[in-house]
Amino acid sequence: MIRQKKNITKIFSSEDKTGIKKFSNLYGKYGMTKEEFLERFNKDGYVILPDVLSIDLIIKLKEAILGSLELQAAIIGKSSNRYFGKLLCAPVFGNTFPVFFELLKEKEWLQPVQWLLDELFIINLYASSCIPPDNDKASQYIHVDLPRYIPGYHFGMGVLIATDDFTKENGATKMLKGSHLTLIKPEEEYFTNNSEQFICKAGSILYFNPNLWHATGYNSTRNWRTAAVLGFTRPWMKQYADIPRLLKKYNVDISSYSQDVFQLLGYYSQPPDNMEDFSVPLEKRMFRQKVV
């Protein structure tokens, strides 16, 4: 049940032993409690929240994605559509497009992730999912993002941020409600007849269980359909791309960002690369586990 918007938008934070800020369990601006969100998420395998991010931010994010795709194509020497729509690691382009980090300073859209995964979650994947006009059938395959399943346990959460309006015509994502509860792939015909589409305005967000069977739609328009896609996981899971190492390799300056941003990027979830790490206080270690 979605309630009327409540004017309790501030998210309070406190600090635990690791020095990393915690989120609260207050109502978000979406008028949905933690319990309501999680109930729907666990039943359907996804929740759509409309108009979460401001249009100013979304315009900057879309520009950053398209600009970074050009830069990435130059680095890897491939610019075919197959490679073109997917960024491997958006923060690599953060010197040119700081919006990739600014997005991580916005707390409200991250609140549902915290509800599911607790405060020490990290970014596993920070990418894009852009589809060209007349995208081929191969790109519309029905898939899950994480083929591991422990009933009642959440390894992670997928977050798709629409940086364009998503329509039936431009290939809005298709999701099969409740399908996160089985690893058996649905028949194509069943999927086609029963899936829902993420039809929304730019700035809306699809939060989904990585076990959910889903697919990109067909883009019959003449424009690209753009989106950012992020995967969040528990801090002990290996990242899809090693963000701290990539940012070092490409000299990305993140010195002005807070500990919260470092936490999200995985800086406090690295396996130690030195013998001293074992003997330094928790808040100085390369891997900061929650103390239980």
Ligand SMILES: O=C(O)CCC(=O)C(=O)O
């Ligand atoms: O871009 C889309 O519509 C879907 C993205 C997707 O399938 C994924 O990120 O796993």
